[in-house]
Amino acid sequence: MLVILSDREVYIDKNRKYLKGNLHTHTTNSDGDYSVKEVLNIYKNNGYDFLGITDHEVFCEEEYNEGITLIHGVEESSLYVRDDDRRGTYAHFNCFIPKMKVKPEVKFYENASDLQKNIDELNKMYSLVQFNHPLFSRLTDNEHLSLNGYDVIEIFNNKDFLQETGIYSADTLIRTLLNNHKKFLISANDDFHGPYYGTKIDRCFGGFNMVCADNNEESILDAIKSGNFYPSTGPLILDLRREEKVFKIETTPVKRIIFYSNLRRCKNIFDLNDEEITQGEYELKGSEYYVWVKIIDNSGKCAWSQPIYLD
Numbered sequence: 001m002l003v004i005l006s007d008r009e010v011y012i013d014k015n016r017k018y019l020k021g022n023l024h025t026h027t028t029n030s031d032g033d034y035s036v037k038e039v040l041n042i043y044k045n046n047g048y049d050f051l052g053i054t055d056h057e058v059f060c061e062e063e064y065n066e067g068i069t070l071i072h073g074v075e076e077s078s079l080y081v082r083d084d085d086r087r088g089t090y091a092h093f094n095c096f097i098p099k100m101k102v103k104p105e106v107k108f109y110e111n112a113s114d115l116q117k118n119i120d121e122l123n124k125m126y127s128l129v130q131f132n133h134p135l136f137s138r139l140t141d142n143e144h145l146s147l148n149g150y151d152v153i154e155i156f157n158n159k160d161f162l163q164e165t166g167i168y169s170a171d172t173l174i175r176t177l178l179n180n181h182k183k184f185l186i187s188a189n190d191d192f193h194g195p196y197y198g199t200k201i202d203r204c205f206g207g208f209n210m211v212c213a214d215n216n217e218e219s220i221l222d223a224i225k226s227g228n229f230y231p232s233t234g235p236l237i238l239d240l241r242r243e244e245k246v247f248k249i250e251t252t253p254v255k256r257i258i259f260y261s262n263l264r265r266c267k268n269i270f271d272l273n274d275e276e277i278t279q280g281e282y283e284l285k286g287s288e289y290y291v292w293v294k295i296i297d298n299s300g301k302c303a304w305s306q307p308i309y310l311d
């Protein structure tokens with residue numbers, strides 16, 4: 001919850017408890033290698049508080065009450081069908097909180113306005129829509145700029161960003177969207193299917209979200225819908241607040257803390273002797289319409305605040 005104390009705002013609160021979870025997982029109900037129960041156990045045994053089950057075109061109907069909160073969802077597909085080199089690629093959306101009895105099915109698109117209609121359709125069916133792995137959809141930046149209506153966009157997806165596009169995360173796209181006044185929330189997820197690319201190692205625990213909520217499905221989804229969470233691949237943001245014109249952040253030990261805004265220069269905080277740091281500050285210049293913080297640890301893992309909109 002955003003706590004507004006006149007000129008003070010708390011975005012991440014060290015006095016509140018945060019839950020750890022991944023909002024994107026496949027099971028044997030679509031193309032995953034493990035059953036719903038098996039993936040829930042895998043995550044529970046690694047300290048996760050919640051797990052989103054999001055099979056392709058199958059809304060999760062199972063229940064589970066054994067030490068990890070099951071978030072019921074589905075991954076809805078839009079298939080690109082125009083006859084050019086993008087043909088056969090998908091735009092994928094994780095959807096939660098159905099407004100009606102849903103019957104997910106693959107939708108089609110030939111251009112961004114078709115895709116917008118599909119997003120509008122998803123919004124009629126669900127209260128929370130996440131644009132998954134946006135680079136994987138091979139949309140141009142201009143097409144991304146034309147789309148509206150999703151609540152969350154994945155800045156990090158442990159499945160395909162690096163393996164299938166050669167790009168580690170969607171930071172650059174997110175900054176392009178922010179610089180063009182787009183408003184959305186960001187998440188980091190595993191898109192866990194099991195082991196793949198010829199390995200035997202489960203490809204999980206890469207991207208997760210820290211959510212300020214009670215440990216039940218309704219509270220977690222409410223907190224996500226209202227932006228009361230942040231994504232990470234490792235380090236943690238312990239506290240983030242604004243006191244008048246100054247943003248203050250506290251983190252687990254990291255190598256860099258970077259404050260981005262629409263201004264061309266970012267503030268990049270690090271120690272000259274290469275020691276780890278755990279706090280940073282940013283003073284508003286006055287013409288920022290957003291501020292956004294990223295932290296990077298020694299192994300290159302990151303966490304991001306939600307974009308903070310000032311207009």
Ligand SMILES: [Zn+2]
Pocket residue numbers: 075092132133
């Ligand atoms: Zn997908």
Ligand SMILES: [Zn+2]
Pocket residue numbers: 024025026075191
């Ligand atoms: Zn997926």
